[in-house]
Amino acid sequence: MTISTSTPPKIDRPLNVIVATDCGSTTTKAILIEKIGDTYRQTYRGEAPTTVEAPFEDVTRGVLNAIAEIEELSGRKILDGERIITPCRDDKTGVDIYISTSSAGGGLQMMVTGVVQNMTGESAQRAALGAGAIVIDVLAANDGRLPHEKIERIRSMRPDMILMSGGTDGGAVTHVVEMAEYVAAAEPRPRFGVTFKLPLIYAGNKEAQPQVKKILEDKTALVVTENIRPVLERENLSPARNKIHDLFLEHVMQQAPGYKKLIDMAGAPIMPTPAAVGLIMETIAKREHLNLIGVDIGGATTDVFSVFDGVFNRTVSANLGMSYSVSNVLAEAGLANIMRWVPFTIDEQTLRNRIKNKMIRPTTIPQTLDELQIEQAIAREALRLALIHHKSLATGLKGVQQERTISDVFEQQTSGKSLVDMLKLDLIVGSGGILSHAPRRTQSMLMMVDAYEPMGCTRLSVDSIFMMPHLGVLSTINEKAATDVFVRDCMIYLGTCVAPIGQGKDGDVCADYEILWAEGKTTKEQLRFGELRLFPLESGKQATIKVQPVKGINMGAGAGVAVTKEVHGGVVGLLLDGRGRPLRLPADQQGRVTALKKWFNAVGLYPTDK
C-alpha cells in the first residue's frame, strides 16, 4: 500500500494498544500508545540505529530492534520472532496495530526543467523543494548553456525524478517540446538499476502534452499533471507536489532496503516523515487558531513548517542536518558562524575533523560538555539557515487563491514580502533529536530563540521525545488517539520569549516592564540591552506583562509604544530577551565569550561545576 493523498484506511476493530515507528536517516524510534480508561497515552518508547548497512541492509531490522526495547521496558510481548503480534491477545501480548513513517531512503534527488529560468524554472524548483526534494539542477531554455551541454548534464546526473515545467497554458509550445527532446536524447538513467524507468512529471503548458507524451512516454515513467504556472501571475504547485510525493513513495522509497517488508508489516500506509509532522502541526495550528513555525531537525534534513493566516507551507532543507549532512551545515554557515555560539576556542582543524567524524559515524552522541556545546551551536546554524530557506520559498508560494499583479511578476523582488511574518508568530514548535533530547529543556528553548530570533511575545514548545511523526500518521486512522497523546504527552511547553525589536548600547535600558503574576504579586524592573532574564512560570500558568520600550524600540505596536500581553508559562519559564533584534553578538572574541557565559548563567543553560 502506498499512500495517496486522500484515502485513509478503514480500521474497524478497537484500537487499544498501538505501536508506531519512525524510520529516520539515523535512528528508528518506536512508541507504545495504550488506551487507559477513555484516554490514549504514550507509555513506553524505544530506539535503535536505522539499519541500512550490511550485514542487515534492511530497515525493518532497526524497527524490530526499537520495538524490542519497548518489549524490555514494558514487559509486553510484541514480537513473535520477526512478526508483530496483531491484534492484542491479552493484557501483555500483542498490539492492535503497527504504523510507521519513514524518511530513510536517502532523500529524493530531482532535476527540474523550465523554459524561463526565473519564472517557470523557479516555480518548478519551488514545487520540488516544497515536496522535500534535493534539486540537483535547474535547466531552462534561457540558462546560457548550449544545447549539447544541457543534454550532457542530464546524462551525467542520476536523478531519481525529473520535473518538467514550461509555458503557460495556451502559450508557446516550441521551447517546451525542445526541452523534452533534449531529455529524450539524454536517456536519463536513474540512481537505481538499469531496467528501472525514470519517473518524469510533466507540469507545463497543457497544449504541449500530446507532443511531450509522444517523445517521452516510452523512455520514462511519464506522469502528466496540471501546469504549475497556468498563467504568469499564478502558481499552482499542489498537483505537481502531490504527484512528486506519490511517485516518491512508489518508486524511490521502495528502493530503500527492506521498505517493501515494512509496507507489509504496517497496518496502514507508510507516510513520509515530513508529511506526517506537517499534518500534526497543521492540526495544532487549526485547533488553537495560531500562526506557527515548526521545525524538525534530523540527521539528514531539517524540515520547516509554517502556518500563517491559515496557509500551510513546508520546506525540507535536504542539505542541513546533524549527522549525514552536518558537514554541509559547516560549508553553508561557515566556521565563524558556528563558533560564535561557543564560549571557548577551538582551532579550525580540530573542529573540521570532529564534524567530519560525526558525518562518517552519524549515530554517535556528544559525551562531554564541550562536544554538546559544539553540537548545539551547529544546530543553531542549521535551524537558522533552514528558516531563511523556508522564508524565501514562502514568498512566492501563494495559494491558488492569491494572485500577483503583473508588476510584481516582472519585478521579482528577492526582498518580496515573505508570508512568514515573525511579528505575527504565536508559537514555535521544535522537534528532532537535538531538540527533543537536549539534557536541559532550556537548551532547546535557547537554540530556537537564538536561531529564529522571535519578536514581540512568542510561545515555544518542544516535542517531548520526538513523536510528532508517529502522531501524524496515527491521526489518519484515529484522530482521538493522536489528539489525546499529543495534548497530554507530546507537547512540552517551554514558555514564552519576550523580545523587543531594535538595537542599543549594552547596559542601557531597553524597556521598562511590569509583570503581574497569578498570585497577585508584581515584578517591576528594567530590561537592559545585552541582557537575558528568565523568570520561572510553570506550564499551565499565566501572567500579564506590560512592556514599555524606550524611544526607537518596538514591541510590535510601534516604536516606543507600550504593549500589554498575557503570557503562558512552561518548563523553562518567561524569557525576557534584551539582546536586540536582529540579534547581534559582540564582535571581539573576548567580549563574545563573556556575553555567552553571562547569558548561559542567566538561564541555567549548562551545568557549572567548574
Added chain:
Amino acid sequence: MNKVAHSYTPGLTVTDHTVIHRRRMLPLPGTVVVTVGDQVRSDHVVARAELPGKVFPINLANQLGVAPGEIKEYLVKKEGDSIERDEILAENKPLIKWFKTEVRSPVAGTIESVSFVTGQVLLREPPRVLQLLAYVDGTIIETIPQQGVVVETTCSLIQGIFGIGGETSGEITMAVKSPDEPLTPSHLNSTMKGKVVVGGSFLSADAMKQAKTVGVTGLVVGGIHDEDLRALLGYDLGVAITGTEQVGFTLILTEGFGEIPMATKTFKLFSSHVGRKASISGATQIRAGVIRPEIIIPRGDGKAKAASQIQREGIRLGDPVRIIRDPLFGRIGEVSALPPELTKIPTESEVRVLEVKFPDGKKVVIPRTNIEVIEGA
C-alpha cells in the same frame, strides 16, 4: 539470552579469510562476455555496453530563417542517415548565389531525429564502448543477461570508514614500520609506483602531493585532516558520497579524521600480505544503502574456506571495540561490562553505557552509541 536492545551495533570488517561476492552491473543494457564458472582477474572485461554518443541539437529553423515546418525543403539528409563533420546538412537553393545558406554538421555521426514542430535536428555521435571490469580476481558465479555478473572470491577483506577515488588495484607495500607512525613524503619513493601503499596513523598534504608525483595507485592510512582533504579535492565535501573523485590515487581511511593510529589488527593484516595484489575501492556512501571503502586481497590459494558470516547478535563481553567519538577517539579496547541501566554522562544525558578496558588495564565508561565493533576473525 538477554536480548538487550542493542542488537545492532555498527562495525567495520577486518578479516583475514572470508568469501565475498561482488555484483558488477552495467549502467545500461549491454552484453555479458563471460560465463558461470569462468576464472577472471581483476582487469578482465566481464561485460560491455555501448554508451550512446553525445547529442548535438541544431535548430535549423533558426539558422535558415524559416518556419519549423519548412525545414524539410532544405534538408539534404533524413532521419537515420549518417553524416560527416562539415558535411552539408541543409541548404537553400536560391536563384542568386549571394543568398546561399548552407548548414554544415559540427560533428560526425547520425541524424537521430528531425522535428517539424521545433525545427530542430538532433545529431548523435558514434557510441562509446563501456567496458566493465571484474574488479577482483575470482570466479563468476552468476550472470544476469544484458546487465552483469557476480564475482566470488576468497580473500582477506579490510573495510575502511571513509575513502575517495574509485576502483583500482596494485601490490601491497608497507611505507611505515608501526601503526602509529605517520606517512611522510620521505616514505614515498619511486618503487611505490602503481602500488597500494599502507601507512600508519596519518597522511599529510605534502605526502599526498608526493604520492601523486610518484604515481602511487592507492593509499591506506589511519587518518587525515579534513583541511587537507579539502585542499586535495578543491572543495568542501558536504555529504559522504564519494567514489568518482580524480585526485591521482584512491585514498582510504581506516580510523577517521585526525591523527589516529591504524588499528593494530588491521596493520598486522596488511603486513602479512606485502607483495600480494589488492583490489581497492574508495567509494563511500553513508546513507541508505551504505557503501564502505574496501581493500580486497584475494587469497588465490584456491581454497574456499566456508566463510563464517557472523550474524551479529548484539554486543557481548570481550568484543573488541573502537571508540568513535571524542575524547578518546580511535582508542581500541575490549568490552568489560554491560550495565543495563541508564547512566548520566557529563552532558547530563542519561544513556545506556558500557565499560571498555584498554590493553594497559585502564577502564572507561562510554555511551554505547560511541563505540564500533571490530568484526571478523
